[in-house]
Amino acid sequence: MFWQYNNSPPAAPRSVTKWRWAAALILGTVLWLAAVITSEIIPQVFLGLELQGATYALVGVIRAILGFAAVMIALRLIQLRIRDVGLVSAHWRSDALIGAAIALVFTLVQFVIIIPNTGGAARSDIVANAAQIGDSAWGVFGLIVLAWTGAFSEELFFRGHFFTTLRNLLGRSGIALAVAVMATVALFAAGHGYQGWVGVVDTGFYGGLTLTLLYVWRGRLTACIVAHALWNTLATIAIYLWY
Known part of the structure; x- marks a missing residue:
């Protein structure tokens, strides 16, 4: 396994320079953002579909395929494969259970305590998601x-690609690790700006900080994907039924 839980980045191939890490970071980010935009353009422009409801199933499938390709292309610059950044089947049962438990706890806290006491149906993120x-x-x-296709694409990019390449670019110090974590949190939260500030804060805490630390702990993507996708699934059902 390429990325491991310790305070030092993994031993990269000797031919991988800092410039290559930087190039892979930039290329992967640009290609993945292009994949996200394309996944929404195709249904609307070429198929004439409204970007709502069932259309998001097609958006998710396109995003998963193009996002996967984007990360694969960028990783080739640094001589890595998808499995080297955590997309492996090892320990998948325990990782999936951990991810599911985290999602269930967060869902209960959000919909039983936080959301009802911070605006409920009037919250900007609830309005946007509804x-x-x-x-x-x-x-x-x-x-x-x-929820599931998007979680796959986002975890592969944010944790597998962005965090890993930035972590190796910055070096071995604890400060470098902290910077890589916070940069991942900031980028993930910014990507959910359509939910308003409440959504950005919630998303930054859970999808940004919690899932990045989960990746640091487990060193694999399974727990992150399950925690991400299950939370989105439960939130979708809860919003539809209650709001």
Whole structure:
């Protein structure tokens, strides 16, 4: 396994220079963002679909395929494979259980305590997500498909690619590790700006900080993918039923 839990980055191939780490970081980020944009353009522009409800299932599938390709291309610059950044089947049961437990706890805390006491249906993130789902069960289906395909794509990029390449670019110090974590949190939170400041804060804490630390702890992507996707799934169902 390439990335390991310790205070030092893994031993990279000798031919990989800092410039290559930087190039891989930039290339992967640009290609992945292009994949995200393309996944929303294709259904709307080429298929004439409204970006709501069931359409998000198609968005998620396109995003997973293009995002996977984007990360693979960028990793070739630093002589790595997908499995080297944590997309492996090792310990998948224990990792999946850990991810599921984290998602369940966060869901209960959010929908039982935090959301009802911080605006409920009027919260900007609830409003944004309810609009994405729409009024039919097909909207729930579309968002659940997006929850799993999107989580796969986002975890592969944010944790597998962005965090790993930045961590190795910055070096071996504890400060470098902290900077890599916070940069990952900031980028992940910024990507959810459409949810408003409340959504950015919540997303930054859970999808940014919690899942990045989970990756640091486990060194694999399974727990992160399950925690990410299951939370999105449960949140989609809860918003549809209650809000």
